[in-house]
Amino acid sequence: MIQITRIDKPEILISKEEKWKSTLEIALSEFLLNKSTSKRKKLDLAYSKYKHKQIKDSLRRMFSDKCAYCESHISHIGFGHIEHFHPKSKFPDLCYDWDNLMLSCEICNGKEYKGDKFPESYESGPLINPVEENPDDFFYFEYDPYVGVANVIPKNNNKRAITTEEVLGLNRSELVKHRSYIVTIMAFAALKAKQGDEEGKEIIKKCCGNENEYAAFARALVKRFKIE
Numbered sequence: 237m238i239q240i241t242r243i244d245k246p247e248i249l250i251s252k253e254e255k256w257k258s259t260l261e262i263a264l265s266e267f268l269l270n271k272s273t274s275k276r277k278k279l280d281l282a283y284s285k286y287k288h289k290q291i292k293d294s295l296r297r298m299f300s301d302k303c304a305y306c307e308s309h310i311s312h313i314g315f316g317h318i319e320h321f322h323p324k325s326k327f328p329d330l331c332y333d334w335d336n337l338m339l340s341c342e343i344c345n346g347k348e349y350k351g352d353k354f355p356e357s358y359e360s361g362p363l364i365n366p367v368e369e370n371p372d373d374f375f376y377f378e379y380d381p382y383v384g385v386a387n388v389i390p391k392n393n394n395k396r397a398i399t400t401e402e403v404l405g406l407n408r409s410e411l412v413k414h415r416s417y418i419v420t421i422m423a424f425a426a427l428k429a430k431q432g433d434e435e436g437k438e439i440i441k442k443c444c445g446n447e448n449e450y451a452a453f454a455r456a457l458v459k460r461f462k463i464e
């Protein structure tokens with residue numbers, strides 16, 4: 237997870253946000269009075285407006301087509317989700333709020349992991365928000381060269397960091413397997429760079445860019461090996 241700067245709100249939200257919000261409010265109150273199939277359909281249609289292509293394109297650009305949470309590339313394996321940091325089911329008012337929207341992979345945002353969970357402070361939440369906070373303040377992005385494993389470790393037993401790691405499954409086995417493979421190559425480049433190899437230096441520096449998978453780990457290696 238790396239810190240991401242929010243880009244400008246897409247035009248479609250500037251022009252439609254208020255209208256969509258009031259349509260959703262009406263659909264929601266109508267549905268609560270009469271939970272019929274047609275009211276449900278109307279409500280689903282109102283909710284779905286956030287899926288507008290312009291919004292997704294903006295989020296793809298903002299997050300360099302990577303998941304906001306696990307930093308995996310998205311488009312070559314799936315469509316990705318427009319993720320509501322505050323879940324829309326619990327915070328319908330924030331359904332089209334630009335500051336609440338992220339891009340995530342289908343697994344981090346799936347039911348097994350974040351889904352519509354929003355741990356409150358009494359539940360050791362809220363989750364770390366990579367747009368509003370610097371994940372480096374909460375996690376070590378640690379590579380163990382002896383076993384070749386790259387893990388996300390909560391810093392100083394920080395409760396919110398522990399909750400975030402658990403809820404998002406930041407060390408789920410399939411993710412760790414793929415991430416460790418990539419980070420092992422990064423570590424090799426970082427080691428070369430430390431020994432003065434220019435090509436190694438170029439490679440590890442490139443891996444630190446926002447657009448690269450698991451840039452948090454590349455940055456941690458650069459720091460650890462004191463690569464200038």
Ligand SMILES: [Zn+2]
Nearest residue numbers: 303306341344
């Ligand atoms: Zn993810």
